[in-house]
Amino acid sequence: xxxxxxxxxIAVDDHEKALAFYRDVLGLEVRNxxxxxxxxxxxxxSPAQPDVEIVLEPPxxxxxxxxxxxxAAAELMAKGLLRGVIFQTTDCDATFERIRAAGGxxxxxxxxxxxxxxxCAFRDPSGNLLRFNQPRTT
Numbered sequence: 001x002x003x004x005x006x007x008x009x010i011a012v013d014d015h016e017k018a019l020a021f022y023r024d025v026l027g028l029e030v031r032n033x034x035x036x037x038x039x040x041x042x043x044x045x046s047p048a049q050p051d052v053e054i055v056l057e058p059p060x061x062x063x064x065x066x067x068x069x070x071x072a073a074a075e076l077m078a079k080g081l082l083r084g085v086i087f088q089t090t091d092c093d094a095t096f097e098r099i100r101a102a103g104g105x106x107x108x109x110x111x112x113x114x115x116x117x118x119x120c121a122f123r124d125p126s127g128n129l130l131r132f133n134q135p136r137t138t
Contacts, residue, residue, distance in 0.1 A: 009061075010057070011061075013058075019056075030042060059073040078127060093110050096110045105122055118136055
């Protein structure tokens with residue numbers, strides 16, 4: 001039996017800002033853009049990984065959610081406490097410079113970690129944590 005990752009979800013509060021970041025800054029391709037019941041889901045992915053997708057979804061993608069639930073989700077998003085994704089890169093420093101030059105919110109400049117990677121961290125336009133790591137060579 002084989003199990004592989006297919007999709008992961010990131011809550012975004014503005015799909016256009018999210019697209020400008022994930023597509024234009026990170027270079028991910030848009031694979032799908034779907035609207036349903038006043039909500040929108042945009043699927044993006046790396047051309048190098050055609051079988052893995054990131055779904056940019058509304059903060060609380062449930063038409064039955066209460067106003068209180070929506071407010072709680074908005075507050076968690078504003079604090080940057082919802083989702084996070086770790087990307088792998090072949091050049092952490094170049095990736096950092098590219099994202100920083102595009103106006104990305106820097107959380108951590110590139111540094112060597114004791115667990116075997118060099119990484120950096122940013123927040124996306126919705127406040128989600130994104131880390132970019134490069135395996136260190138010995």
